Each structure stands twice: as C-alpha cells, then as structure tokens.
Amino acid sequence: MIYDVAVIGAGVIGGLTARELTKYKLSVVLLEKESDVACGASKANSGIIHGGFDPEPDTLKAKLNSTGVDKLYKTAQMLHVPHKNNGSFVCAFSKKEEAHLKELYDRGIENGIEKMSIISGDEARAIEPNLSPEITAVLNVPTAGIICPYELTIAAVGNAMKNGAVLLTDFTVTSIINDGCFNVSSADGRCVKARYVINCAGCYGDKIAAMVGDDSFEIIPRAGQYILLDKKEGARVSHTIFQVPSKEGKGILVSPTVDGNLLTGPTAEAVDCPMCVNTTPEGLETVQRLAAKSVPSVQFREVITSFCGVRSSEKNGDFIIEESKAQKGFINVAAIDSPGLTSSVAIAEYTVEVLKNAGLELELNPDFDGTREDPHFFRHLTDEEKNEYIKKNPAYGKIICRCETVTEGEIRDAIRRDPKPQDIDGVKRRTRSGMGRCQGGFCKPFVMKLLAEENGCKMEDVTKNGKTSQMVLGKL
Amino acid sequence: MLEHDIVIIGGGPAGMAAAVAAFDRGVNDVVILDRDDDIGGILRQCIHNGFGLHKLGRELTGPEYAAVYKKMVEERGIKVYYETMVTDLTSDRVVTASNRDGILKIKAKAVILAMGCRERSRGALNISGKRPAGVYSAGTAQKLMNCEGYAVGKRAVILGSGDIGLIMARRMSLEGAKVEAVCELMPYSGGLTRNIVQCLEDFGIPLYLSTTVCEIHGDRRLEGVTIAQVDENRRVIEETKRYIPCDTLLLSVGLIPENELTRAAGIPIDPITNGAQVDENRETKVKGIFACGNVLQVHDLVDYVSDEAEIAGTAAARLVLEGKGKTEEIKTGAGNGVRYVLPQCISNRDGDVALFMRVTEPFGKVRFTVRSGDEVLATAVRLKAAPGEMEKITVKADKLALVKDTVTVSLEEI
Ligand SMILES: Cc1cc2nc3c(=O)[nH]c(=O)nc-3n(C[C@H](O)[C@H](O)[C@H](O)COP(=O)(O)OP(=O)(O)OC[C@H]3O[C@@H](n4cnc5c(N)ncnc54)[C@H](O)[C@@H]3O)c2cc1C
Ligand SMILES: Cc1cc2nc3c(=O)[nH]c(=O)nc-3n(C[C@H](O)[C@H](O)[C@H](O)COP(=O)(O)OP(=O)(O)OC[C@H]3O[C@@H](n4cnc5c(N)ncnc54)[C@H](O)[C@@H]3O)c2cc1C
Numbered sequence: 001m002i003y004d005v006a007v008i009g010a011g012v013i014g015g016l017t018a019r020e021l022t023k024y025k026l027s028v029v030l031l032e033k034e035s036d037v038a039c040g041a042s043k044a045n046s047g048i049i050h051g052g053f054d055p056e057p058d059t060l061k062a063k064l065n066s067t068g069v070d071k072l073y074k075t076a077q078m079l080h081v082p083h084k085n086n087g088s089f090v091c092a093f094s095k096k097e098e099a100h101l102k103e104l105y106d107r108g109i110e111n112g113i114e115k116m117s118i119i120s121g122d123e124a125r126a127i128e129p130n131l132s133p134e135i136t137a138v139l140n141v142p143t144a145g146i147i148c149p150y151e152l153t154i155a156a157v158g159n160a161m162k163n164g165a166v167l168l169t170d171f172t173v174t175s176i177i178n179d180g181c182f183n184v185s186s187a188d189g190r191c192v193k194a195r196y197v198i199n200c201a202g203c204y205g206d207k208i209a210a211m212v213g214d215d216s217f218e219i220i221p222r223a224g225q226y227i228l229l230d231k232k233e234g235a236r237v238s239h240t241i242f243q244v245p246s247k248e249g250k251g252i253l254v255s256p257t258v259d260g261n262l263l264t265g266p267t268a269e270a271v272d273c274p275m276c277v278n279t280t281p282e283g284l285e286t287v288q289r290l291a292a293k294s295v296p297s298v299q300f301r302e303v304i305t306s307f308c309g310v311r312s313s314e315k316n317g318d319f320i321i322e323e324s325k326a327q328k329g330f331i332n333v334a335a336i337d338s339p340g341l342t343s344s345v346a347i348a349e350y351t352v353e354v355l356k357n358a359g360l361e362l363e364l365n366p367d368f369d370g371t372r373e374d375p376h377f378f379r380h381l382t383d384e385e386k387n388e389y390i391k392k393n394p395a396y397g398k399i400i401c402r403c404e405t406v407t408e409g410e411i412r413d414a415i416r417r418d419p420k421p422q423d424i425d426g427v428k429r430r431t432r433s434g435m436g437r438c439q440g441g442f443c444k445p446f447v448m449k450l451l452a453e454e455n456g457c458k459m460e461d462v463t464k465n466g467k468t469s470q471m472v473l474g475k476l
Numbered sequence: 477m478l479e480h481d482i483v484i485i486g487g488g489p490a491g492m493a494a495a496v497a498a499f500d501r502g503v504n505d506v507v508i509l510d511r512d513d514d515i516g517g518i519l520r521q522c523i524h525n526g527f528g529l530h531k532l533g534r535e536l537t538g539p540e541y542a543a544v545y546k547k548m549v550e551e552r553g554i555k556v557y558y559e560t561m562v563t564d565l566t567s568d569r570v571v572t573a574s575n576r577d578g579i580l581k582i583k584a585k586a587v588i589l590a591m592g593c594r595e596r597s598r599g600a601l602n603i604s605g606k607r608p609a610g611v612y613s614a615g616t617a618q619k620l621m622n623c624e625g626y627a628v629g630k631r632a633v634i635l636g637s638g639d640i641g642l643i644m645a646r647r648m649s650l651e652g653a654k655v656e657a658v659c660e661l662m663p664y665s666g667g668l669t670r671n672i673v674q675c676l677e678d679f680g681i682p683l684y685l686s687t688t689v690c691e692i693h694g695d696r697r698l699e700g701v702t703i704a705q706v707d708e709n710r711r712v713i714e715e716t717k718r719y720i721p722c723d724t725l726l727l728s729v730g731l732i733p734e735n736e737l738t739r740a741a742g743i744p745i746d747p748i749t750n751g752a753q754v755d756e757n758r759e760t761k762v763k764g765i766f767a768c769g770n771v772l773q774v775h776d777l778v779d780y781v782s783d784e785a786e787i788a789g790t791a792a793a794r795l796v797l798e799g800k801g802k803t804e805e806i807k808t809g810a811g812n813g814v815r816y817v818l819p820q821c822i823s824n825r826d827g828d829v830a831l832f833m834r835v836t837e838p839f840g841k842v843r844f845t846v847r848s849g850d851e852v853l854a855t856a857v858r859l860k861a862a863p864g865e866m867e868k869i870t871v872k873a874d875k876l877a878l879v880k881d882t883v884t885v886s887l888e889e890i
Binding site: 228275278280283284303304306307383386390399405437439440442444445459464466467469470471472475476 | 511559561563572574575576577578579581594595597598599600602604605606607608609610613615616619620621623624625626627628629630651690691692695696697712
C-alpha cells in the first residue's frame with residue numbers, strides 16, 4: 001500500500017504530528033529506529049512547560065511557544081498525561097542580572113505572555129523558603145508548568161494508533177527514493193511507500209534530509225546532563241527555579257517533577273554525536289554546584305540517578321518547519337530544541353498546515369477520538385475502590401515495584417497497551433516500575449518474567465533497551 | 477480492620493526468629509507479613525555455606541538456615557501472609573498491606589519491623605557514562621542466578637569487596653564466567669577475611685584496593701568499564717585510568733536498611749546506622765514498635781540477626797502480656813575508633829545488656845572500653861578489628877547499676 005504520510009521519528013514531535021494527522025482521513029505510518037517510542041531527546045529533557053518569555057520575538061519559537069502552552073495543557077488533559085501548572089521563577093543574583101530580568105520580562109510582553117511579574121528576593125523567599133538568600137529579584141511566570149515528556153510521547157503515539165496510525169519500530173531509515181511516491185527503506189530491508197514524508201528525526205534530522213538531497217541545515221548536538229533526586233527532596237521547591245543566563249552556564253534549574261522527585265540540570269555542552277548520552281564527572285559536578293547556587297539546601301546524597309539528553313540545535317537558533325526546497329512533498333520538522341516540548345502540540349498543528357500548503361488534501365475524520373483512558377487510574381483510587389478492583393483483578397493486589405508501588409496488574413496492562421513496550425526500560429517509562437530509589441534492584445527479575453510471559457518469549461530474549469541489550473545470557 | 481497481638485513485617489531470618497521468640501514467650505496471636513511467595517528473606521538466594529556456625533553449631537547454606545526457622549514457624553502454627561506487601565504503618569500501629577485478596581488493615585498491639593535491606597544502586601553512586609544492560613546490583617544478579625537459574629554474563633568486573641561482592645565473584649567463576657577484577661574504593665576490604673581467601677585468592681581473582689569504576693561504556697549491553705585508583709580523598713587519579721572490557725558489572729557497594737515504613741510511622745532514625753534508634757529491647761522511640769535484623773543495622777552474620785530478633789520478639793511479647801514499659805533513658809555513644817553503638821539507649825537496668833558496634837577503620841590489637849563518666853563498665857581485647865566485622869561487648873547488670881551518664885565505647889590500640 002501507499003501511505004498518505006510517513007512520519008520519521010517517534011519522539012514527541014513525530015508522535016503528536018502523527019496524532020494530528022489522524023484527525024483527517026489519512027493513512028499514516030510512523031517509523032522509529034529504536035524498539036520503543038520516546039528514546040531520543042523526548043525522554044531525557046527538563047520536562048518544563050516554558051512560559052515563553054525567552055525566544056526572540058517574531059521567530060517560530062516565540063510564536064509556537066506562546067500559542068503552544070495552552071494547547072499542551074489541553075492535550076495533556078485529554079491524554080491523561082501527568083502535568084502541573086506549578087509556575088516558574090527566574091532568579092537574579094545582582095543588579096546586573098536584575099537588568100537582564102527586566103529584558104526577559106519585556107521580551108515576554110512582546111511575545112504576548114500574560115500574568116508575569118518581577119518580585120523581590122524576599123517576596124520570592126516568602127513563597128519558596130529554600131531559595132538562596134543571595135537572590136535579589138525574581139521573574140515570576142505563573143503560566144509555566146511541568147509535564148512528563150516520555151509519557152506525553154507514549155500517549156500521543158498510542159492515541160494516533162487508536163485512530164488508525166501504524167507504528168513500525170526497529171525501523172532505521174537508511175534511504176529515501178522518490179519514484180512518483182517516496183520509498184522509505186530501513187536498515188533491515190523493509191520498505192514503506194508514502195506520498196508525503198515528514199522528517200521528525202530529532203538529532204538525525206540533517207542526515208534524513210540529506211537522503212533527499214537537502215543539505216540546507218546542519219544539526220549541532222548539545223548535551224544536557226541531569227541529576228534526579230529522591231522524593232524526600234521533592235518538596236524542596238514547588239516552582240521551577242531558573243537562573244538568569246550567565247557566563248557560568250545557561251540555566252541550571254531546580255524543579256519538582258510530576259512524580260514528586262527533584263530534578264536538577266541540565267548542562268549545555270557541544271558533543272560529537274547524538275549518541276553521546278554519557279554523563280561525565282565534570283558535568284555532574286557542574287550541575288550540583290549551580291543547583292546549589294539557587295537552592296543551597298538541596299541534598300545531593302539523595303541522588304537516585306543521573307542521565308543525559310542531546311538537543312538538536314541549529315546555527316540560526318530557530319525551529320525549521322517547512323517543505324524542503326530540495327524535494328517537494330518532504331517536510332522538515334528539524335532543529336526542535338528547547339522549547340520543543342512546550343511547543344509540541346502547536347508544532348504538530350503547524351506542520352499539518354505546512355503539509356496542506358504542500359498539496360495534501362485534508363478531510364476531517366469524523367471517527368477521531370482524541371482521548372486516552374488514564375493508565376494510572378489505579379493509583380488514584382481510594383482503598384475501598386482498590387479493594388473492589390482487586391476482587392475482580394487480583395493482579396492489582398500484587399505489588400511488583402515496592403519503591404513506586406506498581407502492581408502486576410498495571411504492568412500487564414502496560415505491556416498490552418499500544419504502543420507496546422518491548423523491553424524493561426519501556427515498561428519503566430510506562431509504569432514507573434524501577435524508577436524509584438532502588439532503581440529496579442528488586443523488581444527487575446519480576447518485570448523480566450512478566451515481559452517474557454506476556455510476549456511469549458524466553459527470559460534470555462528480554463532486553464533492557466533495544467534489540468541487543470539482553471539482560472541474561474541463558475539457562476545455567 | 478483486622479486485629480492481631482503482634483504483627484511482624486518481613487519474614488526473613490529476623491522476622492522468623494522474632495515470631496518464634498514472641499510465641500514461645502506466650503503470645504499465640506503472632507502473624508508474619510512478607511511480600512515474597514516464601515519466607516526466608518535474602519537467605520533464599522544465598523546458596524553458599526557459612527550460616528549458622530554460632531547459632532546452630534553447624535555450617536549451613538542460606539536456604540538450609542532459613543528452613544530451620546521456617547519449620548519452627550510452622551510447628552507453632554504462626555500465620556504467614558505471603559505475597560503481601562506492607563505499604564503503610566502508623567505510629568498507633570495500624571499496618572496497611574496489599575495482596576491478591578485486597579488491601580488489608582491490621583491493628584496490632586505490637587509491631588516488629590524486619591524488612592531487611594536493599595542494595596545501593598548505580599544511580600546512588602553517580603558513576604558517569606552510559607546506561608547499558610549488564611550493570612547489576614550483586615544481589616539482583618545473585619537472585620537471577622540462584623533462584624531463577626540464569627547466567628548474567630561471561631566477563632565481569634565487580635565493584636565493592638564486601639561479602640556479597642566476594643561471594644558473587646566466586647559464584648560467577650564457578651559458572652564459568654571470567655571475573656577480571658574486584659575493585660574496592662577503600663584501602664581495605666569490607667568483607668570477612670575467610671571470604672577474601674575462599675572467594676578471590678582460591679580463584680586467582682585480583683582485588684584492587686583504593687580503586688573505583690569511573691566510567692561505564694556500551695550503548696546496549698555493557699562493553700567495558702574504566703577503572704582508576706583514587707587518592708586519600710577518594711578522588712580519581714587520572715594517570716591510573718585503564719579500560720577493562722567486560723559484559724557485566726556487579727555493584728556491591730553497600731546495603732541500605734529499608735526504612736520507608738519506619739519513617740512513615742514517624743520513628744527517629746540513626747543517621748549512622750540508617751536504622752531506627754532503639755533501646756536494649758530493640759524498641760524504637762515509638763511505643764510498641766520494635767525493629768531487628770538488617771532493617772535496624774546491617775549485619776554480616778545471620779546468626780547475630782537471629783539473636784537480635786529474639787530480643788525484639790521476647791520484648792514485644794512482654795509488652796503485650798505485661799504492658800511493661802520503659803523506666804528511664806540512658807544514652808549510649810561512640811568514642812574513639814568506634815563508628816556506632818547499638819542500642820542507642822538503655823531503658824531498663826534489670827539485666828545484662830549486650831552492646832554491638834563497628835569500628836571506623838581496620839586496627840591491629842585493640843582494647844575496647846565501655847565507660848560511663850569515670851566508671852569503667854566493661855573492657856574487651858581483640859587481636860584485630862575491622863569495619864567489616866561487628867563487635868559485641870556485654871555490660872553486666874551490676875555494672876549498669878553504677879551508670880549515671882551516657883555510656884560510651886571507645887578503643888585504643890595496644
Ligand atoms: C537537555 C534537554 C532539555 C530540554 N528541556 C526542555 C524543556 O524543559 N522544555 C521544552 O519545551 N523542551 C525542552 N527540550 C527540548 C525537547 O526535549 C525537544 O524539543 C523534543 O523532545 C524534541 O522532540 P523530537 O521528537 O523532535 O526529537 P526526539 O525525541 O529526539 O525524536 C527523534 C526520533 O527520531 C528517531 N530517529 C532518528 N533517526 C532515525 C532514522 N534514521 N530512522 C528512524 N527513526 C529515526 C529517533 O530514534 C528518535 O526517537 C530539551 C531538550 C534537551 C535535550
Ligand atoms: C547477598 C548476601 C549474602 C550474605 N551472605 C551471608 C553469609 O555468608 N553468612 C551470613 O551469616 N550472613 C550472610 N548475609 C547476611 C544475612 O543474610 C542477613 O544479615 C540476613 O538475611 C538479614 O535478615 P533480615 O531478616 O533482617 O532481612 P532479609 O533477609 O532481607 O529479610 C527481609 C524480609 O522482609 C520482607 N519485606 C521487606 N519489606 C517488606 C514489606 N514492605 N512488606 C512485606 N515484606 C517485606 C522481604 O521480602 C524479606 O523476606 C548475606 C546477606 C546478603 C544480602
């Protein structure tokens with residue numbers, strides 16, 4: 001068959017774009033090189049819904065960020081993606097930085113951001129008592145928030161699939177040939193035909209564009225390292241705490257996460273390749289030092305894990321969302337670095353506009369259902385309600401992950417729900433099993449067994465993250 | 477809401493011994509809750525020898541030692557709730573748990589905490605690098621091998637020379653894997669001497685002291701680690717970095733008592749032991765809640781776990797039967813060369829009190845002295861002392877009668 005649209009890359013942008021396309025009578029295929037969705041930047045970022053004061057006015061970033069915030073909150077509600085409108089503080093530590101705050105404020109006004117205000121350090125500390133006494137003034141951005149980025153991606157792809165989109169994983173696009181329609185081929189010899197192609201390949205966007213002879217941009221990978229702390233530290237602040245960008249670094253933040261942990265980071269470092277997701281001693285040291293500048297009482301001995309994500313930046317600093325000049329019908333959605341997550345729903349809508357202008361006819365799909373049932377409904381039940389549920393489904397009484405209180409029932413459901421996780425990290429991102437303070441030390445063998453059982457495979461075929469990441473080698 | 481006289485959370489060696497002791501002291505209504513499908517705790521996966529020499533006078537494997545106690549539990553008809561995870565505990569002793577039958581709430585006259593430990597994870601160490609498969613905490617690997625029967629890797633490096641690390645080095649070798657190195661951050665091993673001999677030397681496995689793993693390599697499955705020596709401040713010495721190819725990294729870098737429930741009940745924790753602060757009966761600062769075993773302090777010998785649990789079980793039964801309470805509070809403390817002393821306080825002087833402690837670093841011949849003010853309560857001489865081996869010194873009741881002030885233990889090299 002020939003699909004109407006092939007979307008390359010199942011990150012948050014590809015996922016939401018595929019979902020947006022299923023609002024119309026179109027056949028859509030989503031191609032992803034990893035075994036799961038949300039394996040690129042969309043799983044390792046700050047998860048901040050940025051207020052929108054930061055981008056230069058009149059850029060795509062400014063436009064899609066300011067319109068994107070509301071759209072994202074609405075979509076997150078429809079898809080039951082954990083999120084919170086907790087507001088953000090940008091902190092100044094000197095008169096000079098206060099001047100910078102004012103600039104950010106003015107830029108925010110120009111970008112149409114509402115409800116911002118500049119408050120004194122003391123006023124800020126009255127709200128956030130753990131802020132450093134050195135902070136002299138704060139830009140208060142009440143519209144900002146936090147969201148779980150990988151769950152948004154998983155939800156978007158799942159919802160797109162519910163509305164008819166097809167997901168092909170382990171599909172590394174290696175060539176794109178146009179012979180009247182696009183022939184998109186993978187490393188393992190599969191080929192998908194489509195009338196239109198959307199390039200949402202994140203850090204690999206320039207490589208994909210080059211496959212159709214488009215070398216108009218180059219992606220510059222920039223890594224960001226994080227340290228995630230135990231829930232014991234989660235209430236250290238309630239807002240997301242930024243610093244005014246300075247020469248020391250551009251914004252190490254301290255923020256609660258939607259799950260109640262405390263996140264600190266990211267660094268900003270040029271790296272050689274998109275695979276450079278390794279943390280470094282220097283990077284982790286920088287995160288600790290600069291986070292302590294804003295919130296001195298953060299207890300870094302409560303670290304649970306550290307990780308690293310890679311941004312796909314471009315020299316002009318703006319998103320690139322347009323039909324390729326080199327190839328008609330091929331749309332680049334590239335250089336989607338921060339605030340890409342915040343803008344993601346707006347980007348998806350804008351991308352469909354670009355497709356329409358490129359000639360794709362759009363007819364509304366009357367059967368489109370943009371909602372997802374809450375996969376975490378069980379967590380929110382009262383004890384009485386849980387009891388009743390367990391009577392019908394005993395697997396919900398068996399707790400597998402002690403740190404995050406995840407039951408066998410929830411894990412089995414997650415393994416059966418689209419997009420189906422193939423490995424332990426996939427289960428982790430969907431259920432939080434293994435994400436707590438023991439990092440899977442206890443639940444891993446159980447999760448392996450459940451994956452093997454549900455997928456009808458052997459224990460030695462169970463992987464951690466992708467095809468060649470076997471957990472055990474075989475029977476002794 | 478269900479009601480029981482004594483609820484024991486965790487059915488490892490500590491929970492089982494506490495249950496048996498409480499029953500034998502006269503409380504029939506004792507129940508054990510355990511999240512696993514069998515009792516025995518961590519012993520179930522410790523298929524090596526070395527258990528029971530002190531307590532039972534013979535050398536058993538972990539499962540054999542556990543079976544001895546399980547039989548005692550069964551003979552007494554003590555009820556065990558299997559596959560039952562305790563999720564909450566309040567200071568007025570209401571236990572909430574979840575199993576396939578539903579959520580149960582139990583009001584208890586006394587609660588004994590016996591939840592054991594978990595292992596420190598890679599995350600807690602902040603080792604930099606990538607995040608491939610093949611990095612296991614030693615206990616998880618032990619469980620996969622000994623309980624599930626799977627090989628975890630062919631070529632391993634082990635970080636941490638505590639007993640679990642040493643035992644896993646031997647276990648991997650016996651299964652045909654090549655153990656390239658055991659690395660230990662400290663200048664000495666935290667394991668028992670007999671384990672260093674039997675698990676490393678007998679297999680020709682090198683032990684590198686003052687050495688750590690500083691980077692993890694590999695995108696999918698582990699491909700290798702960078703190890704390096706550290707200076708006296710435990711900072712990596714750059715020139716000593718070297719790469720070792722391996723597909724498995726086992727982390728045996730410390731146990732953390734599982735005190736989530738303890739905290740939930742508002743029980744004060746000792747920052748050194750990471751367990752509850754208790755008196756000589758192993759009663760915490762919250763009346764009617766006791767603690768024993770690895771949840772209280774990390775033990776190297778299960779025999780001592782059983783001893784400690786008997787103290788807690790007996791005292792809990794006495795509280796239920798006689799309502800006997802605390803009469804006073806004499807603090808204990810660690811002096812020169814001693815890292816901690818347990819119990820952290822003494823509430824009654826009606827019997828001998830055994831003090832347990834660990835030293836701060838390896839020593840040669842030492843004399844321990846237990847003092848209160850100018851009064852010497854007890855002394856003990858050891859030919860050597862190491863942080864890996866728990867020390868026990870008993871203070872006689874007649875000496876306790878003299879105590880007016882904090883009881884401290886210190887040591888001097890002789
Ligand atoms: C450190 C960091 C912090 C950030 N913080 C924030 C923030 O707080 N707020 C915010 O709004 N934004 C933030 N961002 C930006 C945001 O994370 C990104 O804009 C967003 O995740 C980009 O999504 P994406 O789908 O374009 O990319 P990705 O998630 O990287 O998805 C690209 C996908 O394409 C796949 N792919 C690549 N090549 C191929 C191929 N050849 N064949 C098939 N598939 C392929 C990849 O495997 C991947 O799954 C941050 C980014 C980083 C890195
Ligand atoms: C890998 C390893 C090797 C060892 N080797 C030796 C040796 O060679 N010789 C020796 O003498 N000692 C050895 N030890 C030490 C000894 O085994 C331990 O000290 C002893 O098992 C501790 O007993 P415990 O009952 O306190 O804890 P555990 O054995 O850990 O038991 C705790 C129990 O509590 C349950 N539990 C925990 N939380 C909950 C909850 N919320 N709800 C319900 N149930 C819960 C667990 O399922 C478990 O059954 C070893 C220990 C380990 C970890």
